[in-house]
Structure formats: C-alpha cells, structure tokens
Amino acid sequence: MTALPQLRIPATYMRGGTSKGVFFRLEDLPPAARVPGPARDRLLQRVIGSPDPYGKQTDGMGGATSSTSKCVIVSPSSRPGHDVDYLYGQVSIDADFVDWSGNCGNLSTAAGAFAIHAGYVDPASVGADGLCTVRIWQANIGKTILAHVPVSGGQVQEDGDFELDGVTFPAAEIVLEFLDPADDGEGDAGGAMFPTGQLVDTLEVAGVGTLQATLITAGIPTVFVNAADLGYDGTELQPAINGDTTALARLEAVRVAGALRMGLIRTAAEAATRQHTPKVAFVAPSRAYAASSGKAVAAEDIDLNVRAMSMGKLHHAMMGTASVAIAAAAAVPGTLVNLAAGGGVRDVVRFGHPSGTLRVGATVAQVDGQWTVTRAVMSRSARILMEGAVRVPAATL
Structure with a gap:
C-alpha cells in the first residue's frame, strides 16, 4: 500500500x-x-x-x-x-x-x-x-x-x-439580531411562523398519547410541549433525561409527530436523516432549581423553565436558534410558551435552562391575521x- x-x-x-x-x-x-x-x-x-x-x-x-x-x-x-x-x-x-x-x-x-x-x-x-x-x-x-x-x-x-x-x-x-427569523425549515422566506395556522395543536404521538403542542418556525423549527404532560416539572438536568432510554425514545416520538404535522418530513422514517430539525422543547412555569454548575436559580428570577433536545439528547444549556423560537413564542399570547410564562403581552422573556438563565427578546405583530416576527435579539460571546x-x-x- x-x-x-x-x-x-x-x-x-x-x-x-x-x-x-x-x-x-x-x-x-x-x-x-x-x-x-x-x-x-x-x-x-x-x-x-x-x-x-x-x-x-x-x-x-x-x-x-x-x-x-x-x-x-x-x-x-x-x-x-x-x-x-x-x-x-x-x-x-x-x-x-x-x-x-x-x-x-x-x-x-x-x-x-x-x-x-x-x-x-x-x-x-x-x-x-x-x-x-x-x-x-x-x-x-x-x-x-x-x-x-x-x-x-x-x-x-x-x-x-x-x-x-x-x-x-x-x-x-456580542449582540445578535435575527431579522425576519420565521422560516418553514426549507429556507423559504415566506414560511409561516405557525405552519399549521394554530397557536396550539393537538398531536397524536405514537407510544405517548395525545399532547398539546405549539409548532413554530422562528429561528429553527421547534415543537413546544408542556413538561407536565411528559411527567416533568421543567427543572430537569441532563442526567435525568439522557440516561433514560425510554424517555429519549418518547421525546423522539414527539419530534417525529411534530415534524410530520409541520410538513418537514413526509414519512416518519425520514426523521432519522433530519436530526437537527425540528427541535423539541418542554416548558413549565418558573420554579427554583440548581443548575448543572450548582448555581441556584430562583423562581422569581425567571419567567419560565425550558428544556430542549438537540440531536436526540437534552442540551446542556439552550441552542441559540431555539432561544429565538422561545422569544417569538413567548411574545404571542396563547402559545404554550407564553402561557407557561404567565400569559399576556411581552417582548422580552427570561427563561431557565440546565446551565442557568438567558434573556431574549422578540418583536412580533399580526399582519392579515397571521403572526409574524420581525426581529429577535440576544447576547452571546x-x-x-x-x-x-x-x-x-x-x-x-
């Protein structure tokens, strides 16, 4: 040779x-x-x-x-x-x-x-x-x-x-501004922020049952569900999820059901070659917890808790694109994210994730009966x- x-x-x-x-x-x-x-x-x-x-x-x-x-x-x-x-x-x-x-x-x-x-x-x-x-x-x-x-x-x-x-x-x-971040997941600038036209959908998930879900395409296609519907309280850290093969399978089933409803895939089998999108995140009202570093996060310091899956595992913090989705969904009254944060109108939200907290903002509006997001802002380094x-x-x- x-x-x-x-x-x-x-x-x-x-x-x-x-x-x-x-x-x-x-x-x-x-x-x-x-x-x-x-x-x-x-x-x-x-x-x-x-x-x-x-x-x-x-x-x-x-x-x-x-x-x-x-x-x-x-x-x-x-x-x-x-x-x-x-x-x-x-x-x-x-x-x-x-x-x-x-x-x-x-x-x-x-x-x-x-x-x-x-x-x-x-x-x-x-x-x-x-x-x-x-x-x-x-x-x-x-x-x-x-x-x-x-x-x-x-x-x-x-x-x-x-x-x-x-x-x-x-x-x-470094401050990031995401302009017109709603997308259908295929690079279509005209993609709807809520692809089904609903703020809350009912998903039939194989092996899980019926779940309420907010399906959004701001930042990255994301399927939001209530933590309580999965038996969680929203304060979970990686070991509680990533070491549980049954939990991972159930969350992947939620992702597949959401991808099908959003039109991102045509068959469940296609999800295996599209692991990056959509994301699955579960939300819950604010509650105190200890972050993975041991840092105490007080309930009054956040509006809600969010945990998100990335490539089949619970993310150690929060993906930036999913943060855009959180900000946009929180700004629209009636979504699961907005309700978990206490409802009402807001353009900034602070959420708890496994590593601590993050503050993100979004500007949304209704145009011809459709919700749109024109800008999302966050800080990174x-x-x-x-x-x-x-x-x-x-x-x-």
Whole structure:
C-alpha cells in the first residue's frame, strides 16, 4: 500500500455561545469540497471524527456532543448588503450524515467574529475601536443576521466581562439580531411562523398519547410541549433525561409527530436523516432549581423553565436558534410558551435552562391575521480557541 501524506486544510477552531466548531474559509477547502455534495460531507465528517460507532469522536475534532460536532463554512457574500455567507453543518456523531437543514444560533456569534478575523469585512467598516456590525447571510435558511462585534485596535475584542450561563469564563459581549427569523425549515422566506395556522395543536404521538403542542418556525423549527404532560416539572438536568432510554425514545416520538404535522418530513422514517430539525422543547412555569454548575436559580428570577433536545439528547444549556423560537413564542399570547410564562403581552422573556438563565427578546405583530416576527435579539460571546490547519487522510477525497 502506498502511503499518501494527509491533506492539510487551513481552519480555525472557535467557541460561539455554548457551542464550538471548526470554521473554514470556502476558498481554503479542497476544490471538490467547495460545492455541496458527498465530497464536502465526507471531508467534514472526517475532520470531526464521524461516524463513530463508539460515540467519542476520538479521531477527530468533535467533542462527542451535539454542541461540539459542528462545522462552518464562511465566504464573501455576493448578496447585496451582506458581508459574508455563513453555512452550517451539524455532523452526526455516530450516523453517516451531515444535517444542513437549519442554523446554529450560537455559532452565528462566532461567524460574525470569524468574518472579521478572516479579512472578509472592509477594514473601513471594522474601524479602530467600538462596534462593527457584520451583516451575515445565513445560507442554510436564507435569513439575515446582524452580529455587533466589539473591536479594539482594529481587531476583534475577545476579552470582556460578559457572563453567559453554560460558559465558564467571561468574554466580550456580542449582540445578535435575527431579522425576519420565521422560516418553514426549507429556507423559504415566506414560511409561516405557525405552519399549521394554530397557536396550539393537538398531536397524536405514537407510544405517548395525545399532547398539546405549539409548532413554530422562528429561528429553527421547534415543537413546544408542556413538561407536565411528559411527567416533568421543567427543572430537569441532563442526567435525568439522557440516561433514560425510554424517555429519549418518547421525546423522539414527539419530534417525529411534530415534524410530520409541520410538513418537514413526509414519512416518519425520514426523521432519522433530519436530526437537527425540528427541535423539541418542554416548558413549565418558573420554579427554583440548581443548575448543572450548582448555581441556584430562583423562581422569581425567571419567567419560565425550558428544556430542549438537540440531536436526540437534552442540551446542556439552550441552542441559540431555539432561544429565538422561545422569544417569538413567548411574545404571542396563547402559545404554550407564553402561557407557561404567565400569559399576556411581552417582548422580552427570561427563561431557565440546565446551565442557568438567558434573556431574549422578540418583536412580533399580526399582519392579515397571521403572526409574524420581525426581529429577535440576544447576547452571546465568541473566542478563537485554536487556529492553523486540520489534517485528514488523503483518501477522504
């Protein structure tokens, strides 16, 4: 056997919010991987170390969780009024596929910072000190994101005192604005915020029974159900869910039923190759609990509790895109999220998640009898962890 040298591909390993992933400039990828298709998927899988039947991703950059099995491709945007195109791939840990069906809100933060690091933003726009607004075209779902990135000395400022529950160390705050974030999950800018036309639907879930659900497509397609209907109180942490195979199967059944009702899949079998979307989240009225760090969360400090599933497991904090869905649903009177938060009209909500709390806002309105969301806002942070090159066996391509 002739031994070939490994491929060396420039890359940057970044944390964004409570996620981290491997970032590439499109032009740095091998030619075969610069376009969508099997070659690109194989490359990203090999970079991350998937598919791995051991579920550890030991031979790659992945961290064996949905929050750390991610790749991002960034390139200059040809779309007017935008700086960069940002494409996100959720790499399955143990199965042979890359899910391109949605965005990662957490890594959207890092995409803005990376755009400046990569030289994609006009230096005149970056400036010397202050905030640089990076206009991002989210290519998976066809939406605009504004990342307000702090700059010091003409470079991205990463140090700061902004604290984000789920991230151990403070960093500089990056404010994200998701513009017109309602989407049908297929990149259709005209997608309805509530695809069934109902604020609350009745789902028949195999092996579970009948559940009330709010089905929404803001940020990312999400199925919200009441925690109590599943036998939970909304204060659960990862061990209570992720170690219970029966619970995981029931929650996946809820996800499949919601995906079918939302029209995201045609058959239940298709859900196996669409793990990234929709998300399932269960909500409950505010209640005190101890976060995974041991931090006490008081009932009066939050409006409600939310727990969300990501790639078949309970997320350790909250996905950024799901946070957009929470903010939008909370702002519409009558949804399960709004009712769990106490009902009424609100444009800001603070919710509890396994790692602590998060405050998000959304602007909604009724137009011709249809609810729309025009903007969602949240704060995150981002930091380069390592930069240089990743290596993969030459036989990958």
